Amino acid sequence: MFISSAFAQTAPAATATGGGIMGSLTGMLPLVLMFVVLYFIMIRPQMKKQKEHRLMIEAVAKGDEIATSGGLIGRITKLHEGSVSMEISPGVEVQLQRSAIAQVLPKGTLK
Template structure:
């Protein structure tokens, strides 16, 4: 037996069993991370996207005469709209101008249509 052959036998004997099949462990890790990503997507990311889309639709649907509640809790009636602002009548002869993003919800019949 020569020295090179003995070194190969020693190296092969020192390898742990199953080391040749390392792709199975890697595949398990890939599946684990894919499952974690899927859980995060369906429990966190997707609901946030839906909520954002619903809010944008609500703000786009604003019209004069709508009763609203601002994010600060102020109740009033929309009297004017522009691209970025909403004018709200909160009392007789009292009109306030807000950013559209300050609208929390639209009231229908005195109750909340959608919660923001």
């Protein structure tokens, strides 16, 4: 036989007691702690950053100077539902999605 009869008889009794439940909870504790740390270090700051970006995009107005995620810098000329028209030089307008706006620049940045 591979398992002695004494060992086989005591194995189910050990898992049925309260110590077995505490042992399994103690085994899960590092996993729970890792998730809590991951939440506070990575997930929560990312959600906060997304919320700030969404509020910034909703607050843009005609005449604001912006920089896009692609590196274009210009002034907003028209606002649409999900996009904006941006003048990148005199007489040259491009249309881009609102989500492509990386930041709103201070007034007077463009000359």
